[in-house]
Amino acid sequence: MSDDALARLLGAIRFGADGLVPLIVQDATTGQVRMVGYVNADAVRRTVETGRVHFWSRSRQRLWMKGETSGHVLELVELRTDCDGDALLARVHPHGPTCHTGRPSCFDTEPLVGTSQDPVNATILDELASIIAARAVEPQPGSYTSALLQAGVDRIARKIGEEAAEVIVAAKNGEPEAIAQEAADLLYHLLVLLQASGVPAGEVWRVLQARRGRHSSS
Secondary structure: OOHHHHHHHHHOOOOOOOOOEEEEEEEOOOOOEEEEEEEOHHHHHHHHHHOEOEEEEOOOOEEEEOOOOOOOOEEEEEEEEOOOOOOEEEEEEEOOOOOOOOOOOOOOOOOOOOOOOOOOOOHHHHHHHHHHHHHHHOOOOOOHHHHHHHHOHHHHHHHHHHHHHHHHHHHHOOOHHHHHHHHHHHHHHHHHHHHHOOOOHHHHHHHHHHHHHHHHHO
């Protein structure tokens, strides 16, 4: 981005008296809100220049990049202001869990008001992928996921073959509950294989999204 374009971008943001604005981070693939932080002009500049989200730490009084120690960076897809220009939304491709607890989102908490029984949807796959990524970074004793990752691609691939066969058997036997159980096992092992192969699950979602666009226009 040119200096003039960057200046126009910064000019569109209404920074507060402290030089900061809140930045909401949203997964560009799933729509899940990952975290909220604060940015100043330098953080916005570094985010745009590097393509990875940076923040201003109010407690440490310094610039920092999300994932600078964990490797769980936030790859910028799009940056926009709200209608008043005093808040920012960054749509990102997250590399691993975003929360310091190891969860995908900092908002994976119990609601203060309302029900916690949200409908289950495909975002559970992103949550599972994030947990698997965390096990790769910090293996846990007794963890099946950690053991699989340490065993390597060949072992994981054999498990995928076994689970795929069990899905087929359940389908041929006309057993819906068994199909769901075996399909869940298959999806889990596929996510482990993606992690072991260095392929973020989001890459698969983007391929599916691109194919959906082609199919809908054909």
